[in-house]
Amino acid sequence: MQLDCTQTPDLMIVHVRETRIDAAGAIDFKDGMRDLTSADTRRVMLDLSHVGFIDSSGLGAVVAVRKFLGPDRPLELAGLTPAVEKVFRLTRMDSVFVIHGDVPAGAGSLRDVV
Amino acid sequence: MAMFRLVRAACVMSSDDPGEHTRIIINADPIAVRQALGALFDQLMAGRMSADARDAAQIVLAEALNNIVEHAYAQGPGEIELTIDISARGLTCRIMDAGQPLPGVGVPVGELAPLLPGEDLPEGGFGWHLIRSLSEDLNYRREGERNFLSFRISAQQYPH
Numbered sequence: 001m002q003l004d005c006t007q008t009p010d011l012m013i014v015h016v017r018e019t020r021i022d023a024a025g026a027i028d029f030k031d032g033m034r035d036l037t038s039a040d041t042r043r044v045m046l047d048l049s050h051v052g053f054i055d056s057s058g059l060g061a062v063v064a065v066r067k068f069l070g071p072d073r074p075l076e077l078a079g080l081t082p083a084v085e086k087v088f089r090l091t092r093m094d095s096v097f098v099i100h101g102d103v104p105a106g107a108g109s110l111r112d113v114v
Numbered sequence: 115m116a117m118f119r120l121v122r123a124a125c126v127m128s129s130d131d132p133g134e135h136t137r138i139i140i141n142a143d144p145i146a147v148r149q150a151l152g153a154l155f156d157q158l159m160a161g162r163m164s165a166d167a168r169d170a171a172q173i174v175l176a177e178a179l180n181n182i183v184e185h186a187y188a189q190g191p192g193e194i195e196l197t198i199d200i201s202a203r204g205l206t207c208r209i210m211d212a213g214q215p216l217p218g219v220g221v222p223v224g225e226l227a228p229l230l231p232g233e234d235l236p237e238g239g240f241g242w243h244l245i246r247s248l249s250e251d252l253n254y255r256r257e258g259e260r261n262f263l264s265f266r267i268s269a270q271q272y273p274h
Contacts, residue, residue, distance in 0.1 A: 023180040024144035053151075053169075055176040056240035063237045083169035090247050091240045092229060 001028040005036055012040055013078075013103065015047040021058030030061045034068060044069055047103045049079030054087050063093065078103045140179065140194045142187035142213070147179045150196070162200060163269045170248040171205050171267040177241040178209055178263055186213025186261060204269040211261050221246075221254045221263075 002017035014036060021029050037044050046062070048054075054062075066075040078100040080088065088094040136158060140150045155172050162168070175196070182194050192213050199206040216222070224242030229235070246252060249265035256262075 020148065022144070022148055022176065023183070024148045053172060053176075055173065055180060056238065056244060057180065059240055060237040063235050067235060067237075082165065083173065086169055087173060087240075087244065090244055092226060096229060096235060 001025055001032050003029075003032045003036060007042075010042055011045060011104075012037065012042045013045045013047055015049075015103075016051050019050060020053045021051055021061065022053065022055045023057035026057040026061040029058065030064050033065045037065075037069060041073070043073055043076065045076040045078055045100070045103075047079050048077060048084055049081065049103060051084055052081050054084045056087075056091075059087055059091060059093060063096075066097065074098065076100060134200045136198045136200070138196045138198075140196060142183045142192040142194055142211070144180065144183055147176065147183060150179070151176055154198070159200075163204065164271065166271040167204065167267060167269050170271055171207075174245050174249045174265065174267060175207065177245050178207075178265075181241055182209070182211045182213060182261070186211050186215075188214070202269065205267040206264070207267070208262065208264045210263075212259055213261065215256045215261060216254055221252055 004015040004017055006013040006015065014033065016029070018025065033046075044065075046065075062075070062077075069075050074097075076098045077088075079102060080099060085094075088097070088099070136154075138150055138154070140146050151172060154175070155168060159168050159171070163171075179194060179196070186192075192211060195210045197208045222242040224244075224246045226243050227236040227239055245265070249267055252263075252265045254261070254263050
């Protein structure tokens with residue numbers, strides 16, 4: 001599971017460089033997110049613009065990431081593609097997460113590959 | 115190692131409704147499910163139906179297949195047989211496995227856990243809700259040692 005990271009002074013943007021977060025990759029995703037964020041205290045935004053598909057296991061992994069980040073660093077989401085947006089909406093998880101339409105401009109160019 | 119086999123035969127379902135019948139055998143393994151969905155939706159379904167209907171179909175199939183991998187075949191390996199009939203009206207999917215039966219007498223209700231402030235968020239329990247929300251004519255039966263699940267995905271999707 002390739003996760004790239006962009007750092008700004010108050011925000012860490014994690015770009016998921018995979019087309020799917022599914023049952024076969026959910027644990028990898030969760031572990032990767034834990035490795036990237038556990039030594040940091042900034043807000044975390046997940047860039048899902050490359051992710052064309054998520055299943056319920058992938059959704060569960062995103063919820064798990066939100067939970068281990070804790071209430072003071074609520075996970076934010078950006079760049080939801082239509083299938084991903086559909087899964088969040090049907091499970092009402094769209095009401096739980098702060099969801100941004102786009103990844104902040106310039107975020108990709110600040111890439112710091114992890 | 116081939117993890118799934120695609121058996122495909124073009125056929126005409128009726129004179130004015132050209133359809134197609136596809137049969138896939140999938141190992142009860144999350145990677146094999148991913149590969150089968152990839153083959154179905156990147157190749158077979160590419161350009162067919164609306165993007166919205168294709169998304170709905172992929173979500174329902176992923177949930178149904180992964181449910182079989184995780185639960186029906188929790189005790190060991192096995193195979194899943196998926197047949198898909200494509201018509202102008204949508205997809206008719208039939209899934210057969212030889213694993214454990216669904217608990218209870220039929221398809222789980224799939225009710226979402228309430229999201230209560232201050233309570234732990236659910237990390238699961240979404241699958242049957244997604245299947246019920248996006249499919250029609252959902253049917254399950256146990257015959258002998260086998261499970262048969264069938265449903266339709268309408269080509270015409272309405273806002274949910």
